[in-house]
Amino acid sequence: MSETIRLAVIGGDGIGPEVVAEGLKVLDAVLVGTDVSVEKTDVELGADHWLKTGEVLADETLERLRGFDAILFGAVGAAPGDARVPSGLIERDLLLKLRFSLDQYVNLRPSLLPAGVASPLADPGEVDFVVVREGTEGPYAGNGGVLRAGTEAEIATEVSVNTAFGVRRVVRYAFEQAAARPRRKLTWIHKTNVLVHAGRLWKRVVEEVAADYPQVTVDYLHIDAATIFMVTDPARFDVIVTDNLFGDIITDLAGAVAGGIGLAASGNINPDRTAPSMFEPVHGSAPDIAGQGIADPTAAILSVAIMLETLGQPEAGARVRAAVAADLSTRGAERRGTTAVGDAIAGAVAARAQ
Amino acid sequence: MSETIRLAVIGGDGIGPEVVAEGLKVLDAVLVGTDVSVEKTDVELGADHWLKTGEVLADETLERLRGFDAILFGAVGAAPGDARVPSGLIERDLLLKLRFSLDQYVNLRPSLLPAGVASPLADPGEVDFVVVREGTEGPYAGNGGVLRAGTEAEIATEVSVNTAFGVRRVVRYAFEQAAARPRRKLTWIHKTNVLVHAGRLWKRVVEEVAADYPQVTVDYLHIDAATIFMVTDPARFDVIVTDNLFGDIITDLAGAVAGGIGLAASGNINPDRTAPSMFEPVHGSAPDIAGQGIADPTAAILSVAIMLETLGQPEAGARVRAAVAADLSTRGAERRGTTAVGDAIAGAVAARAQ
Ligand SMILES: CC(C)[C@H](C(=O)O)[C@@H](O)C(=O)O
Numbered sequence: 001m002s003e004t005i006r007l008a009v010i011g012g013d014g015i016g017p018e019v020v021a022e023g024l025k026v027l028d029a030v031l032v033g034t035d036v037s038v039e040k041t042d043v044e045l046g047a048d049h050w051l052k053t054g055e056v057l058a059d060e061t062l063e064r065l066r067g068f069d070a071i072l073f074g075a076v077g078a079a080p081g082d083a084r085v086p087s088g089l090i091e092r093d094l095l096l097k098l099r100f101s102l103d104q105y106v107n108l109r110p111s112l113l114p115a116g117v118a119s120p121l122a123d124p125g126e127v128d129f130v131v132v133r134e135g136t137e138g139p140y141a142g143n144g145g146v147l148r149a150g151t152e153a154e155i156a157t158e159v160s161v162n163t164a165f166g167v168r169r170v171v172r173y174a175f176e177q178a179a180a181r182p183r184r185k186l187t188w189i190h191k192t193n194v195l196v197h198a199g200r201l202w203k204r205v206v207e208e209v210a211a212d213y214p215q216v217t218v219d220y221l222h223i224d225a226a227t228i229f230m231v232t233d234p235a236r237f238d239v240i241v242t243d244n245l246f247g248d249i250i251t252d253l254a255g256a257v258a259g260g261i262g263l264a265a266s267g268n269i270n271p272d273r274t275a276p277s278m279f280e281p282v283h284g285s286a287p288d289i290a291g292q293g294i295a296d297p298t299a300a301i302l303s304v305a306i307m308l309e310t311l312g313q314p315e316a317g318a319r320v321r322a323a324v325a326a327d328l329s330t331r332g333a334e335r336r337g338t339t340a341v342g343d344a345i346a347g348a349v350a351a352r353a354q
Numbered sequence: 355m356s357e358t359i360r361l362a363v364i365g366g367d368g369i370g371p372e373v374v375a376e377g378l379k380v381l382d383a384v385l386v387g388t389d390v391s392v393e394k395t396d397v398e399l400g401a402d403h404w405l406k407t408g409e410v411l412a413d414e415t416l417e418r419l420r421g422f423d424a425i426l427f428g429a430v431g432a433a434p435g436d437a438r439v440p441s442g443l444i445e446r447d448l449l450l451k452l453r454f455s456l457d458q459y460v461n462l463r464p465s466l467l468p469a470g471v472a473s474p475l476a477d478p479g480e481v482d483f484v485v486v487r488e489g490t491e492g493p494y495a496g497n498g499g500v501l502r503a504g505t506e507a508e509i510a511t512e513v514s515v516n517t518a519f520g521v522r523r524v525v526r527y528a529f530e531q532a533a534a535r536p537r538r539k540l541t542w543i544h545k546t547n548v549l550v551h552a553g554r555l556w557k558r559v560v561e562e563v564a565a566d567y568p569q570v571t572v573d574y575l576h577i578d579a580a581t582i583f584m585v586t587d588p589a590r591f592d593v594i595v596t597d598n599l600f601g602d603i604i605t606d607l608a609g610a611v612a613g614g615i616g617l618a619a620s621g622n623i624n625p626d627r628t629a630p631s632m633f634e635p636v637h638g639s640a641p642d643i644a645g646q647g648i649a650d651p652t653a654a655i656l657s658v659a660i661m662l663e664t665l666g667q668p669e670a671g672a673r674v675r676a677a678v679a680a681d682l683s684t685r686g687a688e689r690r691g692t693t694a695v696g697d698a699i700a701g702a703v704a705a706r707a708q
């Protein structure tokens with residue numbers, strides 16, 4: 001029985017296409033000799049595409065993307081100084097619109113410091129946790145507005161929208177993750193002492209879902225305290241669940257702690273499979289180093305591993321992870337280029353085949 | 355001409371009264387031989403007080419507090435497990451109510467790693483910045499609510515309220531701080547690519563105020579990127595200005611980077627002097643170590659230094675800082691108790707007097 005993964009590839013802007021190319025190279029290598037094949041379709045989107053065509057994300061493009069099994073996403077966003085691209089336009093109307101429209105309510109962001117990788121901020125082996133970040137509501141809902149814009153009487157609001165439905169499904173997913181891991185520990189993060197309405201809803205739902213997982217230990221941290229623990233004691237974390245904004249903050253910090261943001265991979269997952277999931281490095285388009293062939297493709301390659309795991313190919317995913325870990329443990333002070341890293345990992349994956 | 359500071363002292367809960375006592379000890383020591391005296395009045399407030407009397411913060415108490423020149427605040431909050439105290443009640447209806455009612459719109463939180471103080475997270479001397487955190491609006495405004503509470507259809511909202519008035523006054527204060535410091539650099543932090551309404555208001559106001567301070571260099575960071583820089587390159591920061599929630603997060607992380615939260619001091623300042631300012635350590639009531647005489651009083655003592663500076667006694671403030679820095683540089687592995695640290699710093703302050 002053979003299987004074909006129909007994959008949409010959105011390289012995007014800056015270093016996005018460069019790192020995605022290495023992810024695809026490793027994907028091809030890991031599938032050699034398996035009964036799984038991949039059918040790739042490039043989809044042009046991002047700031048450059050918008051400047052060329054005026055399209056941020058057309059309805060037809062969104063419909064077309066729904067037809068794929070998965071999306072591999074590089075990075076989007078113009079250079080900070082580029083006045084032609086309104087700030088946040090591409091992030092919101094493309095990236096966030098994809099996450100919301102495709103109901104990717106789990107933003108899965110694992111942090112693992114493999115043996116041999118030096119981090120000034122943590123001992124190797126100390127970091128092994130996964131953040132389950134809510135992806136479709138909270139402060140990212142896009143609610144809010146402005147009155148008397150541009151005047152001295154201006155008022156601007158941002159509304160965080162939290163529903164029992166939305167919180168429950170992501171919390172349940174996090175408990176499933178925790179139950180399947182050796183330490184079986186779940187930490188939920190919020191700011192319940194200040195944001196009481198959302199905080200009470202999160203607390204109730206966590207407690208209700210916890211009743212179905214007596215084997216999972218649950219604890220709670222305010223977001224401010226969580227950032228301290230992230231740098232002083234990352235080993236205390238196993239599975240973290242939190243809202244969209246707190247998750248954004250804690251995963252960037254986690255990236256810095258776990259070997260740098262160049263290693264941080266993620267999946268925007270629709271666990272109900274009503275639409276494709278999307279896999280992307282946590283880093284941005286880094287316009288300052290684009291086109292130089294020096295971007296680290298590791299996060300994109302690890303995003304491919306998450307993709308394989310999500311699509312029911314855990315062995316292929318594990319082979320990618322093992323090849324990345326082996327490569328990381330040999331990295332010295334010398335900097336290899338983007339292609340060299342991709343070649344090395346693809347080679348290691350191939351050597352591990354069958 | 356002699357002057358009397360009428361000081362309200364709210365020790366609060368847990369380690370609050372213990373660390374405040376050392377702050378007062380140092381305050382007395384630094385004022386010996388000056389023409390400034392201090393008249394202290396204890397005001398009982400906090401979780402314990404509420405359990406005993408049912409008062410969180412009565413209108414009359416608030417009115418009484420308005421009559422003082424300043425408030426020295428320890429910490430409030432019951433033990434996390436204490437089911438008698440509703441979560442967040444004391445924090446919101448006492449601490450935040452004081453900050454809001456007394457219009458303490460500047461929450462000033464300096465981070466300084468004095469020579470000789472080891473931090474696993476930063477080189478000594480590398481950390482010298484001050485966070486100006488907005489204190490009276492934003493996500494802390496207490497707006498929001500809940501529909502269909504306790505049901506599967508529950509919706510909970512939190513509204514961040516931002517006004518041109520509120521943003522401008524705190525941004526202007528931050529520019530004043532930056533202009534008075536050698537590096538003259540201001541970094542504003544937000545999440546403008548997602549929280550567009552508030553983000554646009556902040557951006558407009560920062561740019562408008564910046565026009566009055568051509569000597570100050572301005573840059574911007576998203577909150578997620580800011581947490582990375584805080585741990586990888588804290589030396590890049592000079593003055594930071596941000597909203598209430600981002601300021602809460604970044605100052606806890608800054609505390610961890612700059613020698614630990616036991617050193618983090620703050621002022622809740624009403625620069626217009628329409629009501630007293632309030633000075634408090636950033637740490638909480640730490641019920642787990644309360645009553646053991648082991649809490650580090652340094653943050654409370656440094657809060658006294660900020661108080662002296664704010665009340666127009668910069669020399670006395672500088673003497674406290676110098677005594678703290680000297681004490682920190684001699685701290686070894688052995689842990690001294692709360693009183694011993696206070697005695698040492700008070701002694702050093704007295705020795706510096708003439
Ligand atoms: C680009 C931005 C909208 C995005 C987010 O905030 O989610 C990014 O920071 C991330 O973490 O994936």
Ligand SMILES: CC(C)[C@H](C(=O)O)[C@@H](O)C(=O)O
Pocket residue numbers: 193194224445446449450602636
């Ligand atoms: C106790 C809490 C309400 C408070 C805050 O969030 O402001 C604290 O974390 C702080 O930073 O002073």
